[in-house]
Structure formats: C-alpha cells, structure tokens
Amino acid sequence: MYLVYGFDRSAYRSAYWFYFLISILVEFAVLVEISDHIFQSLPAIRHLGRALTVAISATLALTYILPVILWEQSRRLALLDFALRASVTKVIVLAALFIAARHYGLQIGKSVAGLMLGFSIYLGLNIANLAANKAFHPALYGGIYWIMTPTAYSLCLLVWTVALWDYVPAPSRSTISPVAGEGSESLALELTRFNNQLSKLIDK
Amino acid sequence: MTTIIYAAIAIAFLIMVIGFLRKPLPDDPDETSAGYAPKIGSGRWLDLSEPIFNPSDARWLEDELAFPKLASDLRLERKRLAIRWLQALQASFDELVRTPEIVPSEAPGSTVDHGWQMLGLTLRFKFLVSYALFMVKVFGPYHRLIPSFSWVPLPQKEDPNLRRAAMAGSRGSN
Numbered sequence: 313m314y315l316v317y318g319f320d321r322s323a324y325r326s327a328y329w330f331y332f333l334i335s336i337l338v339e340f341a342v343l344v345e346i347s348d349h350i351f352q353s354l355p356a357i358r359h360l361g362r363a364l365t366v367a368i369s370a371t372l373a374l375t376y377i378l379p380v381i382l383w384e385q386s387r388r389l390a391l392l393d394f395a396l397r398a399s400v401t402k403v404i405v406l407a408a409l410f411i412a413a414r415h416y417g418l419q420i421g422k423s424v425a426g427l428m429l430g431f432s433i434y435l436g437l438n439i440a441n442l443a444a445n446k447a448f449h450p451a452l453y454g455g456i457y458w459i460m461t462p463t464a465y466s467l468c469l470l471v472w473t474v475a476l477w478d479y480v481p482a483p484s485r486s487t488i489s490p491v492a493g494e495g496s497e498s499l500a501l502e503l504t505r506f507n508n509q510l511s512k513l514i515d516k
Numbered sequence: 517m518t519t520i521i522y523a524a525i526a527i528a529f530l531i532m533v534i535g536f537l538r539k540p541l542p543d544d545p546d547e548t549s550a551g552y553a554p555k556i557g558s559g560r561w562l563d564l565s566e567p568i569f570n571p572s573d574a575r576w577l578e579d580e581l582a583f584p585k586l587a588s589d590l591r592l593e594r595k596r597l598a599i600r601w602l603q604a605l606q607a608s609f610d611e612l613v614r615t616p617e618i619v620p621s622e623a624p625g626s627t628v629d630h631g632w633q634m635l636g637l638t639l640r641f642k643f644l645v646s647y648a649l650f651m652v653k654v655f656g657p658y659h660r661l662i663p664s665f666s667w668v669p670l671p672q673k674e675d676p677n678l679r680r681a682a683m684a685g686s687r688g689s690n
Contacts, residue, residue, distance in 0.1 A: 356613040358631045432533040436526040443522035503637040
C-alpha cells in the first residue's frame with residue numbers, strides 16, 4: 313500500500329478499499345482455519361469450532377455490524393465503525409473458541425496457540441486503534457493510525473513466524489478410548505445412547 | 517467514553533488469551549467437576565434414573581402411611597440424588613466427547629465422517645441436560661420436565677356415553 317501511495321497517489325483510494333475488503337475476508341478465513349484445528353483431535357466435536365465461528369459471526373453480522381452501515385450518517389464513521397465492529401466480532405469468536413477448548417480440557421498445540429496469540433494481538437491492537445481513530449479528529453490521530461495498523465500486522469506476523477518455525481504436532485490426551493478400534497460409528501452410537509436415555513427421562 | 521470501553525475490551529481480551537495459554541490444564545478434567553461419575557461402558561448405572569425419578573414411594577409414605585415429614589425428607593434426598601445423577605450423566609458424556617481420534621490404521625472400515633451428526637447429538641444432549649438440571653433444581657425430581665399444556669382450553673372430544681348419561685341425569689333431576 314505504501315508503494316501504491318508513493319507511485320500512484322490517484323489509485324491509492326480504490327486500492328485501499330480493495331485491500332480493506334480483502335483483509336476483512338482474510339481475517340475471517342484465518343478464524344475459520346484456527347477453529348478447524350482446535351477441535352481436530354476430538355471426532356465428536358470436530359466441527360464445533362466452525363459451527364461456533366459461523367453462528368456467532370452470522371448473528372453479530374446481522375444484529376451488530378449491518379445496522380451501522382445502514383444507519384450511520386457520515387461515511388467515514390460508518391466505515392470505521394464497520395471495521396471496529398468486525399474486529400469485535402472476531403474477538404468474541406476467538407473468546408468463545410478459547411472457552412470451549414478450556415471446557416473440554418483441550419491442550420492446544422504450539423502452532424495453533426501461536427496462531428491464536430498472534431491474531432489476538434492483532435485484533436486487540438486493531439480495536440484500540442480503530443476506537444481511538446473514531447473518537448479523535450483525523451488531523452490528530454491520522455498519523456498514529458497510519459503507523460499503528462502496520463505495526464499490529466507486523467507483530468502478528470512475528471508471533472506467527474516464531475510459532476510456526478518448527479512444526480510441533482498437537483499434544484494428544486492419554487485417555488484410552490472406550491471405542492478403540494471401532495471407529496466413529498461406535499462413538500456416534502454411544503452419543504445416541506446417552507441422548508436416548510435423557511430423552512426417555514424428559515418425555516416421561 | 518466508548519473509546520475507553522473498546523480499549524478495555526481489547527486489554528481484557530489480551531489478558532484472557534495470555535492467561536488461557538499460560539495456565540496448565542488439570543491432568544483429569546473430571547476430577548474437579550464430578551469425581552463420582554461412573555466410568556462409561558457398562559451403562560448399568562443409567563438405569564438408576566428409574567427409582568430416583570419415581571414418585572410412588574414418596575406418595576405411599578405421605579398418602580397411605582401418613583408420614584408427611586418423612587415424605588418431604590425423602591423428596592429432598594431424591595432431589596439431591598437426581599441432581600447428582602444428572603451431573604454424573606453430563607460428566608460421563610463429556611468424557612465420551614473427549615475420546616481422542618483413532619488413527620485410520622487402527623480403525624479399518626471407518627471411512628464415513630459422522631462429524632456434523634455427532635456435533636448435533638452433542639449439542640442436543642448439552643441443551644437437554646442443562647434444561648433437565650434447571651427443572652430438577654427449581655421444581656424437584658417429580659415435576660414433569662416437559663411443561664403440561666392442560667391449562668390451554670383445547671376443544672376435547674366428548675364421549676357419547678358420558679353425554680347420554682349426563683342428559684339422563686339432568687332429566688331425572690327435573
């Protein structure tokens with residue numbers, strides 16, 4: 313973006329918005345990637361991460377992000393608020409993933425932990441930066457914003473580089489599987505048995 | 517003010533992330549929550565729900581032997597047992613959910629991915645057990661877990677024999 317700004321200032325505006333939309337999509341893609349890896353080792357809840365990500369993102373997109381685009385008067389504030397609320401949504405999704413992982417006692421591997429930590433630093437800095445940019449006049453905060461955004465991005469990349477430098481497989485639990493050797497069908501049957509037991513009790 | 521709130525959200529989130537990543541997990545997650553949870557596999561303990569949720573002996577104590585105090589104590593004890601049974605069921609289910617992946621070489625023939633189906637079953641169970649725990653804690657073990665709709669004035673089918681008898685009775689009284 314700095315290169316575009318330096319060489320062709322007239323193209324900078326359209327290039328910036330293109331970059332802005334792509335970056336929001338890429339950030340959600342990173343979130344989906346993280347959510348897919350957290351519960352990978354547990355077949356019963358393998359898709360829980362993706363389900364949480366999609367459900368929370370869709371709900372907040374409709375109730376929290378969309379209204380600001382529809383009803384905000386100033387275009388600058390609308391775009392800033394849009395980016396801010398999108399970041400808050402990503403933070404909520406990450407927090408939900410952390411809580412779910414903790415609830416099931418999952419040991420997050422070094423690689424995924426690094427991905428999460430780097431992305432969390434990026435999102436945290438982004439939220440503070442966007443909120444300050446929205447609150448203060450562009451003449452006052454514009455310069456800081458200009459530096460802070462790439463700084464957050466670079467910090468995130470630095471953490472990712474350190475975490476992903478050597479591949480470390482996710483630690484596996486030492487539990488002996490009660491359905492060992494029978495595959496996911498047996499696990500599905502066990503889950504169904506528990507559900508039936510509870511349904512019988514509730515229907516009584 | 518809004519800026520401060522958002523900054524606080526960002527800081528709290530970063531503290532939470534670092535806390536989560538630094539804090540070691542307990543060796544056995546069930547140790548703290550419900551150590552009395554039976555091991556899954558046998559499944560016989562599941563049948564305990566029959567006597568725990570059966571109100572006949574409390575009614576027998578109260579109605580036939582006229583021991584209302586004893587019946588009340590029994591109800592309280594059963595409520596405690598019902599809550600523990602539901603918590604044990606939940607803990608055993610969580611233990612089942614924590615079953616690690618079996619590598620394909622160990623599980624021949626399991627090529628179908630039941631991921632979404634199993635997630636559906638897991639979420640359904642979590643919802644039902646939370647609902648059942650709430651109902652038992654609030655209303656006790658002998659309350660209907662699905663609310664009765666008897667208070668809704670639905671049109672009921674009339675029994676022709678009953679109607680005839682009622683008409684005959686009204687004629688006789690006149």
